[in-house]
Amino acid sequence: MATEAKYSIVQEVGRGSYGVVYEAIVNKTRSKVAVKRMHCNVPENVELALQEFWALQSIQRQHENVIQLEECILQNGQVFQPISHRYRKSDSHLLLIETCLKGRRCMDPKSACFLWFVMEFCDGGNMNEYLLSRSPDAQLNNSFMRQLSSAVAFLHRNQIVHRDLKSDNILISHRRGSPIVKVADFGLSKVCQGKGNVNQHRFSSACGSNFYMAPEVWEGHYTAKADIFALGIIFWAMVERITFRDGDTEKELLGTYICQGKELIPLGEALLENPNMKLQIPLKNKKSMPDDLCKLLHDMLAFNPKERLDAFQLEIRIRQISYGKKRQRSVS
Numbered sequence: 281m282a283t284e285a286k287y288s289i290v291q292e293v294g295r296g297s298y299g300v301v302y303e304a305i306v307n308k309t310r311s312k313v314a315v316k317r318m319h320c321n322v323p324e325n326v327e328l329a330l331q332e333f334w335a336l337q338s339i340q341r342q343h344e345n346v347i348q349l350e351e352c353i354l355q356n357g358q359v360f361q362p363i364s365h366r367y368r369k370s371d372s373h374l375l376l377i378e379t380c381l382k383g384r385r386c387m388d389p390k391s392a393c394f395l396w397f398v399m400e401f402c403d404g405g406n407m408n409e410y411l412l413s414r415s416p417d418a419q420l421n422n423s424f425m426r427q428l429s430s431a432v433a434f435l436h437r438n439q440i441v442h443r444d445l446k447s448d449n450i451l452i453s454h455r456r457g458s459p460i461v462k463v464a465d466f467g468l469s470k471v472c473q474g475k476g477n478v479n480q481h482r483f484s485s486a487c488g489s490n491f492y493m494a495p496e497v498w499e500g501h502y503t504a505k506a507d508i509f510a511l512g513i514i515f516w517a518m519v520e521r522i523t524f525r526d527g528d529t530e531k532e533l534l535g536t537y538i539c540q541g542k543e544l545i546p547l548g549e550a551l552l553e554n555p556n557m558k559l560q561i562p563l564k565n566k567k568s569m570p571d572d573l574c575k576l577l578h579d580m581l582a583f584n585p586k587e588r589l590d591a592f593q594l595e596i597r598i599r600q601i602s603y604g605k606k607r608q609r610s611v612s
């Protein structure tokens with residue numbers, strides 16, 4: 281007997297380097313979801329897809345500012361099977377893991393293999409488009425900075441290092457009219473084993489997007505503090521509306537950098553060349569930034585990761601800044 285499909289695809293809403301994202305409907309409830317399809321044809325894609333799956337399933341539904349994974353479905357040819365740590369691993373799932381570990385394709389090359397991520401739908405698109413299509417708003421920036429700091433502290437508390445934080449990997453959804461940020465795109469993330477402090481864990485494979493990479497990432501040895509540097513770049517760019525044009529996609533992106541003639545040098549790369557370089561914060565307008573925010577950005581963008589804030593300190597500091605807070609009315 282033919283069973284009714286669980287989801288219906290409505291339309292394509294975006295494309296990343298490794299997957300296509302669709303708006304879809306859950307047929308039973310008529311609720312809207314986003315479905316990201318990742319082609320598991322080469323080991324590199326399989327690794328990204330599994331990393332995303334491992335990170336998101338380990339923290340399912342626990343933080344409002346992290347994208348919620350409803351389920352993950354493995355398609356092998358015409359067969360669709362949900363995968364989860366709750367179920368016994370199917371042969372296809374084991375072959376995917378083997379592909380990832382061996383670095384060569386272990387699935388049947390004749391049958392198409394995809395991972396489908398069913399996620400909450402974010403109606404506001406990504407944070408980059410969202411902010412750039414609106415006038416600057418300090419209160420909104422403050423709210424986004426708080427939400428993002430809380431999300432990253434949550435991830436780090438759960439031993440997850442994102443490693444690719446940037447404004448187009450952050451999505452926006454709405455709750456009672458207010459925008460809620462959702463950290464998404466966990467393809468480069470790592471779930472660290474063990475229960476210790478996440479900041480003790482060392483990584484040695486360079487990864488991330490150039491403009492958001494900390495100096496030590498450029499060098500190839502880094503810790504979870506690299507996520508704080510990337511957030512520092514995002515916050516600074518958000519407050520001062522500093523953008524650059526992405527070479528590959530031609531998109532305008534929020535991010536700070538150093539200008540050398542006509543060339544834009546990522547801040548992390550420039551700091552690695554000259555660790556004593558003084559960052560010019562604020563860059564555009566002295567009045568646009570209170571001293572406490574200026575100090576906070578310096579502490580997030582410190583060259584030495586040991587001197588840089590960690591996510592737990594950031595979560596506390598961000599609540600104390602005066603920037604973007606509603607002024608209290610004086611009583612006359």
Ligand SMILES: Nc1ncnc2c1ncn2[C@@H]1O[C@H](COP(=O)(O)OP(=O)(O)OP(=O)(O)O)[C@@H](O)[C@H]1O
Nearest residue numbers: 293294295296297299301314399400401402406465
């Ligand atoms: N849950 C979602 N709800 C609504 N739109 C989404 C959702 N997830 C992704 N999108 C849209 O699809 C686009 C592509 O997302 P995806 O995560 O595949 O890649 P990306 O972050 O843009 O690119 P890359 O993977 O190359 O860094 C996003 O920019 C966003 O506009």
